[in-house]
Amino acid sequence: MAAFDLVVAGAGILGLAHALAATRRGLRVAIVERDARAQRSSVQNFGFITITGQAEGVTRTRALRSREVWREVTADAGIPIEQQGALIVARRPEALAVLEEFAGTESGAGCELLPAAWIRERFAAASPQIVGALFSPHELRVEARDALPAILQWLEQRQGVTVYRGREALGLEAGGLATNAGVVAADAVVVCPGSNIAAFAPELALEHDAHDCRLQMLRVKAPSVRLPAVVMGDSSLLRYAGFATTKAAAALQARFESEQPRHVAAGVHVIVAQSSDGTLVVGDSHRYRRWSPAESAEREKEERREDEALILEELARLVNLPGAEVVDRWTGVYPVATMKPLLKAAPSARARVIAITNGLGMSTSFAIGEETITELFG
Numbered sequence: 001m002a003a004f005d006l007v008v009a010g011a012g013i014l015g016l017a018h019a020l021a022a023t024r025r026g027l028r029v030a031i032v033e034r035d036a037r038a039q040r041s042s043v044q045n046f047g048f049i050t051i052t053g054q055a056e057g058v059t060r061t062r063a064l065r066s067r068e069v070w071r072e073v074t075a076d077a078g079i080p081i082e083q084q085g086a087l088i089v090a091r092r093p094e095a096l097a098v099l100e101e102f103a104g105t106e107s108g109a110g111c112e113l114l115p116a117a118w119i120r121e122r123f124a125a126a127s128p129q130i131v132g133a134l135f136s137p138h139e140l141r142v143e144a145r146d147a148l149p150a151i152l153q154w155l156e157q158r159q160g161v162t163v164y165r166g167r168e169a170l171g172l173e174a175g176g177l178a179t180n181a182g183v184v185a186a187d188a189v190v191v192c193p194g195s196n197i198a199a200f201a202p203e204l205a206l207e208h209d210a211h212d213c214r215l216q217m218l219r220v221k222a223p224s225v226r227l228p229a230v231v232m233g234d235s236s237l238l239r240y241a242g243f244a245t246t247k248a249a250a251a252l253q254a255r256f257e258s259e260q261p262r263h264v265a266a267g268v269h270v271i272v273a274q275s276s277d278g279t280l281v282v283g284d285s286h287r288y289r290r291w292s293p294a295e296s297a298e299r300e301k302e303e304r305r306e307d308e309a310l311i312l313e314e315l316a317r318l319v320n321l322p323g324a325e326v327v328d329r330w331t332g333v334y335p336v337a338t339m340k341p342l343l344k345a346a347p348s349a350r351a352r353v354i355a356i357t358n359g360l361g362m363s364t365s366f367a368i369g370e371e372t373i374t375e376l377f378g
């Protein structure tokens, strides 16, 4: 008998989700992670578990189920929920029209349209340009850089998962996972390598043009600002499918493109979250181009500077932040591909290779993990 029922390669949120789903069935699980500590997509993000604005159907269903699991895991592992809900503010009448249409749909259930007067009364730092808002009570936010290591430790110490840190998975083997320190024998293997997907499913990655999306993120110190929830603006409405597919979105898109072409080119969609120390996590831009290695370092540096300026410009249109100061900045990466929302391969009946390709892994991974474990173990 193999030492484990399941070995998972990759300790990002998707790998952890698979490990959790398997332990909940009483299976013996190991995780193999090449890094000594979490540092990829799953700790570079907002930690925002988003429901409102997700595409109707499988994505929203996965997000609702994943939020349930987040509630259970955070409670059991002692991980703080930093914020609840989202305040989606409109500064153009076209954006307000999107929010009004959305509020009347099935996905708008539980959300509340708020007049500009409410915003001015309850959210002192809001920009005077805001003409109305939608409040969604459905979202959760965790501090990703703390939550991910805490979940891994909780799986290891409280759920009996064996964790091999600093060990690189090399490929699938009959009877387990080959690593740089020998084979981890297991009845089933799931590889969740994030943007390293081409190393494990090269043909699939090529067929679906898998490549990296780079996102600029900032941490901003803004004394005395208190956000009522995670704040999103007009630009976010064009990013989330649930809003972007309303009839009203076309007019907003046209206006955004004509008024802010540089934001459109850099894929800037501003979200602002707040951490328990009061700092704001602000992002992000989306850059999909691939430069040749010779030109990439200089070009990427230029883009990072430009993206930071564009993000701060858009932030100032949402929130007044006198005396605000950027105290940290980082570039996140996740894979994108023509196959959405997942790149998924089944190299054998007992093995899966999976990467999330729509940048919504914090919101959907726990449900995806449960689906795969059902596929593999019935």
Ligand SMILES: Cc1cc2nc3c(=O)[nH]c(=O)nc-3n(C[C@H](O)[C@H](O)[C@H](O)COP(=O)(O)OP(=O)(O)OC[C@H]3O[C@@H](n4cnc5c(N)ncnc54)[C@H](O)[C@@H]3O)c2cc1C
Pocket: 009, 010, 011, 012, 013, 014, 015, 032, 033, 034, 035, 038, 039, 040, 041, 042, 043, 044, 045, 046, 047, 048, 049, 050, 167, 168, 169, 170, 192, 193, 194, 195, 196, 199, 215, 216, 217, 283, 284, 331, 332, 333, 334, 355, 356, 358, 359, 360, 361, 362, 363, 364
């Ligand atoms: C800036 C930014 C903002 C985002 N905002 C949000 C958000 O608000 N809400 C949301 O839902 N999602 C958001 N996302 C997307 C989300 O972060 C990702 O979808 C998710 O983290 C993907 O998780 P993952 O486990 O697939 O990948 P990763 O987190 O990249 O994990 C993959 C892991 O596999 C390991 N690995 C790779 N190759 C090997 C190997 N050979 N051997 C061993 N280990 C290996 C890596 O070291 C890594 O730890 C955001 C992403 C970014 C970058």
